[in-house]
Ligand code: AMP
């Protein structure tokens with residue numbers, strides 16, 4: 165690749181995509197960066213275009229017209245819809261797995277069956293197509309137990325049932341259509357206890373390069389309470405993932421999964437995100453995602469020292485055997501600012517002020533999610549709205565910078581958790 169020779173299209177509109185665009189925009193290889201649809205933050209560094217990113221023909225048409233060299237697919241929807249397949253059929257490099265490989269996220273039962281066949285540690289489970297069979301399973305599997313819609317449900321299809329009645333109600337709700345087509349089938353699995361970690365590898369289908377570790381905070385409330393969200397904050401590295409644990413995760417979870425996908429004739433290329441439960445019996449797989457985590461991507465991009473573009477290209481082209489990545493030694497933290505009411509209903513169109521002052525510190529980046537710029541004003545138009553992301557020497561320093569920046573943001577209709585990183589900070 166030569167200087168300023170690469171045209172890239174990033175797909176998505178979240179904090180994850182702003183962070184990817186921010187990192188890509190720093191590459192000396194970049195000639196032109198597009199993002200569809202983007203957001204109020206992305207439009208300051210990329211040309212935002214309105215495209216139906218769930219429509220492979222629409223994306224392929226645009227990519228051909230603009231002679232795009234690489235399409236970076238942020239969210240899972242287009243992956244499961246076969247966008248990488250459609251791009252590759254036109255010889256356009258795509259960062260993200262083909263549809264058959266994206267099934268690791270698209271079907272929870274698919275992933276559980278791989279775990280069973282390749283002896284990958286995960287919760288014991290059953291797969292069900294009818295309520296009657298699911299209820300029979302519950303007769304012999306007491307609560308607490310976890311009921312999951314099989315398909316994509318925007319993070320909402322998982323019910324942690326503390327009682328048998330809740331488990332049975334969840335089964336009925338799912339088969340009654342609470343999650344639409346995603347609930348045509350369901351998985352019931354053993355409840356696991358432990359701390360969770362997000363584990364990312366770049367893979368070309370054979371080789372796998374672990375990225376920096378991270379932890380997310382999925383619950384809306386402080387102390388990890390209240391309903392699940394897309395993620396309220398993250399930090400990296402997650403020191404709880406020791407080198408030995410990393411090794412164990414690679415050999416017992418990641419490598420057998422890549423073997424399974426190759427055996428199925430659909431090798432997995434892209435970033436593979438393993439949600440891990442660190443149990444007393446070692447790391448176990450909670451679920452796979454076929455993309456970067458959001459907000460984990462924000463802290464990874466702030467810590468990544470190397471150019472991201474060659475890494476994305478090598479992955480998309482199917483050979484990362486020579487790839488190495490360098491990371492900043494500093495810790496990073498991102499705190500999500502969301503609209504009051506999220507993850508329930510919230511109002512849109514309120515104005516956010518103070519962003520320039522908040523971003524004045526060289527170690528702080530504010531990655532936008534649900535924002536748009538109108539008449540020079542930044543407006544909140546989504547649930548998760550901003551990701552205030554800082555790095556510093558040690559997690560307490562990163563935390564202090566992020567919260568100092570948050571103090572400067574004037575947005576009455578927003579809220580954020582004040583305790584991001586609490587487990588790691590408590591453990592010292
Ligand atoms: P998932 O979408 O499968 O990652 O599930 C969302 C969240 O539900 C996870 O991050 C966990 O906090 C929780 N969860 C899912 N499966 C289990 C399980 N088997 N045991 C305990 N918690 C779980």
Ligand code: GLY
Pocket residue numbers: 319380394395453456457458459460
């Ligand atoms: N941070 C959780 C997710 O991206 O699914």
